[in-house]
Ligand SMILES: Cc1ncc(COP(=O)(O)O)c(C=O)c1O
């Protein structure tokens with residue numbers, strides 16, 4: 001192209017580009033943030049994949065397209081995407097929108113840098129340290145270390161790697177060969193990332209020992225102790241207990257203090273996967289759920305979930321003050337982490353990570369926290385508990401809603417029993433019929449676009465719904481809507 | 494707070510929030526995108542960390558802050574952050590800005606969803622597949638698999654994990670115990686993520702065998718073969734060669750075809766780390782540098798580097814068509830990947846990842862690709878080569894610039910010899926004096942804020958600069974400025 005030959009002409013046209021960005025911003029405001037949070041609008045505009053592919057005209061071609069056509073694409077992407085900020089999106093452990101966090105996210109994108117050296121991320125190095133300090137304080141530590149990771153699963157893996165490195169530092173260079181079999185303990189209802197991590201780290205999923213849970217989904221410490229003893233007697237080396245504060249499905253909190261006693265007794269690394277539940281630490285009313293967390297060696301906590309900081313935002317917090325994180329992960333690349341820089345190279349935190357490029361995930365949280373204060377975040381947490389409690393009380397009053405149990409947290413798990421199945425509990429195919437209810441209600445709601453909520457089977461329990469109502473955008477009316485809508489969609493089946 | 498008790502009031506005020514976001518957008522346009530790309534403005538506003546901490550007023554408090562104060566914070570963050578889009582930012586393997594990509598990034602942030610199920614990311618599941626298809630085609634494959642990862646380091650780790658799983662599928666459940674020692678081969682100048690990955694995966698950095706490179710920094714296949722034989726004779730099991738297309742410092746391209754022969758001969762997984770160099774595949778003129786890439790088993794390629802797609806954007810591409818990625822990584826969580834959904838659950842791609850939450854990194858690339866077409870991306874690549882060539886020619890003409898060698902790619906590595914050191918090559922302390930030049934020039938340029946470029950030592954070579962000029966925003970004038978500025982800053986030392 002001609003452009004190529006004019007070396008004094010950049011390939012980017014700023015004015016045109018900025019206009020496009022401004023037009024996109026307007027579409028975002030209108031379609032995603034206004035309509036996308038309006039209860040009179042749909043949560044989703046369901047299309048079959050084949051149809052959607054055609055609508056989006058996905059193909060990548062040799063030549064570019066005019067701005068008008070591209071803006072149409074921006075609109076289409078917005079139109080056919082799920083409105084996860086919508087007050088009736090109850091499908092995942094993230095939902096809602098916080099505008100200050102969103103502002104922090106746009107600013108992060110525009111500044112486009114990596115969080116590895118002070119040199120290229122001076123503001124973010126300091127902001128990350130401050131946010132980690134704030135989180136440490138909530139855990140109950142006056143010092144420590146930490147890092148933001150691309151998601152709670154990776155945070156959990158980091159904890160595993162650190163625990164094993166602390167025990168056998170030679171693993172870093174020599175690998176697992178010649179070492180005894182290592183075992184990890186976690187509850188039967190913990191997040192699947194514990195197993196994924198064990199597989200990736202070469203430990204193997206068979207060496208993740210699942211500890212029994214009580215009716216509420218909490219790890220049973222007596223069973224943990226038995227399993228630790230058993231593993232030891234079989235020649236394995238237990239090295240880590242991964243507790244959960246807020247399990248994914250039921251929202252259960254493992255008894256941390258009790259488990260901490262065992263970790264001390266058997267000298268095991270205590271990790272707390274608080275990816276989902278960690279935010280209760282903001283609430284003076286509910287933080288007792290995590291009593292004992294200050295005795296943990298590490299805590300994973302995802303502000304992108306309950307706090308609405310936006311995806312991705314996940315911190316791994318460490319009690320360690322011996323630079324374990326860096327010792328375990330560093331490669332000391334001289335092209336990035338030169339030691340003869342003119343500033344304090346301890347500010348170059350990148351070598352604490354197994355990543356090289358690392359997205360800036362802290363600014364949005366810092367700005368949101370500044371905007372509403374710890375008190376504002378506490379209010380969000382407390383309100384979520386109130387909404388959940390309201391749902392529970394209503395379900396008890398309404399026919400057809402059958403709770404799995406009394407929730408500890410904001411996850412409300414229930415079966416909806418359609419009129420045709422009521423009183424048929426003794427029928428041989430009752431469970432099978434019941435298992436079909438949630439998928440069918442889900443299909444109906446998505447095709448109408450009125451709301452979204454997730455379901456799953458668990459152990460011997462057939463498909464049940466899990467509703468989580470924590471978005472700061474929701475009101476009690478949305479709770480009523482939810483219940484009515486389940487009834488409406490589940491009436492004829 | 495009162496708010497808590499009114500359950501019908503959401504905690505978020507849309508009008509106020511949207512106003513804040515709009516004001517932030519204006520600041521982004523003005524400070525980051527206009528001033529931040531203006532050669533008359535500074536690349537950085539250097540502050541010592543202690544001073545910057547005070548300026549930013551980092552502390553997180555109990556109460557929130559008024560909007561005006563928060564907007565001031567947005568401005569301060571922009572002000573004290575590095576302007577990585579500035580035409581004089583040559584410090585990293587990312588730089589510049591593309592407005593369509595930026596629009597895609599804002600839209601991604603606003604839509605705030607995860608790339609794990611079709612249910613909550615219908616558009617992005619399809620877009621990711623299409624972008625991967627486009628990249629596959631450029632590699633020379635008509636089919637295959639792939640996934641976007643949080644950075645090239647993680648993409649490289651995935652390749653390791655897949656290669657080892659393919660060889661020993663039982664590792665996933667049983668771990669590395671009882672297996673022979675596994676070894677990885679990569680060049681001495683490959684990226685440090687290969688070692689980080691080996692450490693994390695339990696393989697150990699000692700089992701990453703570094704193959705010798707030639708003067709240009711390219712892996713020497715003869716040395717590779719010798720080292721493979723040696724490892725085998727010592728009872729290790731070689732399983733992976735990680736080649737590099739575009740090394741981090743010198744921009745060297747390993748001879749892929751030659752290495753592919755050896756991988757076939759010894760039945761090793763061939764991975765190509767093309768995080769930096771992959772973009773040459775767009776260029777009919779330069780894609781020969783990667784001849785043989787279609788014979789690889791996997792390729793890591795970061796469009797967030799040369800293509801200016803924005804951080805993070807890294808794809809792992811696989812030739813495999815047997816669903817290896819999913820088999821290796823899946824945990825089949827029933828709360829997310831229910832098998833009784835009403836649509837084709839093969840569209841739920843999340844279980845291919847070791848992550849759970851996974852950021853949407855594909856939309857920005859798709860939108861940019863649509864906007865400029867493959868031809869536009871080719872022009873960017875070709876122009877970068879022209880700029881680099883120009884720099885090389887100029888350096889040869891100017892006194893004081895000493896090239897490390899003839900670059901193959903757009904990395905230009907050189908020493909600047911200040912007048913006081915010229916002709917002193919025989920002095921005993923010459924190398925020591927020379928090693929101090931780059932850090933001092935760097936300090937001066939950052940304190941003045943005129944530009945940024947990186948330096949490093951490598952093996953027995955003392956600190957030298959690496960300049961990479963690929964941003965679509967730069968013109969030949971910026972190249973001249975670069976050379977003049979190095980001379981100006983290096984004059985008195
Ligand atoms: C308890 C728990 N831990 C960890 C995770 C994983 O976090 P992420 O999705 O950020 O990887 C989740 C995700 O839902 C979770 O619920």
Ligand SMILES: Cc1ncc(COP(=O)(O)O)c(C=O)c1O
Nearest residue numbers: 356357644645646684741768769
């Ligand atoms: C050759 C090479 N491979 C891999 C990486 C790592 O990519 P990322 O920074 O996205 O982790 C880099 C980063 O510069 C690189 O230059």
